Amino acid sequence: MALLEVKNLEVFYGMIQAIRGISFEVNEGEIVTLIGANGAGKTTTMQSIMGLIANKKGTVIYNGQDITKTPGHKIVRMGMTQVPEGRRIFQQLTVYDNLLMGAYTMADKKQIQQDIDEICTRFEILGQRKNQIAGTLSGGEQQMLAMGRAMMSHPKLLMLDEPSMGLSPLFVDKVFDIIKDYHKSGTTILLVEQNAKKALSIADRAYVLETGEISLSGGADDLLNNEAVKKAYLGA
Amino acid sequence: MTTLIDGLSLGAIYSLIALGYTMVYGIAKMLNFAHGDIIMVGAYTILTTLNITGNPYVAIAVSIVVCTVSGIVIERLAYKPLRGASPLAVLITAIGVSFFLQSIAQLIYGSKSQSISLPDFGKVSVGGLEINVNTIITLVVGGIIMAALTVFVKKTNTGRAMQAVSEDKGAALLMGVNVNRIIMITFAIGSALAAFASLFYLMQIPSITPTLGSMPGIKAFTAAVIGGIGSIPGAMLGGMLLGLIEKICLSIPAIGPYTTAIEFSLLIIILLVKPIGILGKKVREKV
Ligand SMILES: Nc1ncnc2c1ncn2[C@@H]1O[C@H](COP(=O)(O)OP(=O)(O)O)[C@@H](O)[C@H]1O
């Protein structure tokens, strides 16, 4: 069953149309990736699904419910959230308070503490820096925090917008390992990436976005071997 | 010494008002120029309730409710429709709201100043000093309110969400925060603080006019900028500093008449030396 279904989505910035009627779906249990060059419209797509951009046409269905007009904070409570592009952690709060913010929709205090302990084990660096102001973390560490923070709300579907952007190769590998791992523990993933090779290597299916339109889609392995994809996105 | 205590007590009033400016600025990124007039609303509410009930405690309670509700209604009707509009449009609207409130007060109460008699607890002597009990009340209650607010912002979910919204609305929304609700709560808290400020103000100057809120409003705004607009400890520090400077200047006959000029000069100097204010945080530009 499709957990997320996007139908004929169009998004506008004023007069400019950034997304030109795209449709795609994410099935429960999958890792789906949306790849495309800089400016193709990946972030716009992600943000409009979460209700961060209001000016859109089309339909977004999550878990059988039409959420096209649902405010973003309610979507989070329904079990879908996002690690935004550029991480956007709360720079002036401590690592610990950032994690607590991630648990804003959770009521069970004991569970929250347990989750924080678990995340501090999953990401040792966060455990060591619990009381540090988040803005003082390195880029890679901030990405860990952004992912840990999103996990605090126990999403059924987690979207990640270019989680490997600007990171050293070591951290890039780490980020993809964490996504694979988190997926195994039962979360559906929608991953946006410019690093197409890495994204396709962990994904089940993929869509290629080109200037606001989906130009290609299919199984991740098929796309990895597709000549056009190889030329345009895999640098071969 | 008495001057110092008077200064701190006046400073507590400025701080309470400055907190309203700074919190709303931090979270809604707007200068709520009508905030000073909430003090006036509070003052007339105290006057009217006192005339009807004769009980100053009922009066202050009613005033808190009226100010809080006014803050929420103003935000809903005047500012919320302008979310995302240009800062200039919002600023002009805020000035409009300010005139609107003053005109309403003038229609109801006229423009003549009205006097009010609040309970006077007289003076006590502490270590040989004669101090007004009202001054002490202002200082102590003001201090307690500010301490409570600090704990609230740091330790509660709603307070943490306020900090998150002030830093990044979009990211806060991704945490499940209802940003509009947080903005509303911020206006409510700021206006409730203004109700306390109006009570303490009347305890020092027991006369009310429709423009009563303007001067303390502008001074408190100055205090908020001096302390670093958007910063809660900054508003407290700025308010205290301004109160002290005002009372000290007034106590020296040679410079007393220039007090207000000195206060605003201080603002200019601070802005020249440290444009973000004493405790202001640099806002990192988002790319
Ligand atoms: N806030 C905005 N206002 C106007 N145009 C925008 C805005 N954000 C993005 N765009 C435009 O929309 C298109 C898609 O951008 P984006 O979704 O950020 O692409 P991607 O995430 O794939 O790099 C680009 O042409 C970009 O210039």
Ligand SMILES: [Mg+2]
């Ligand atoms: Mg992007």
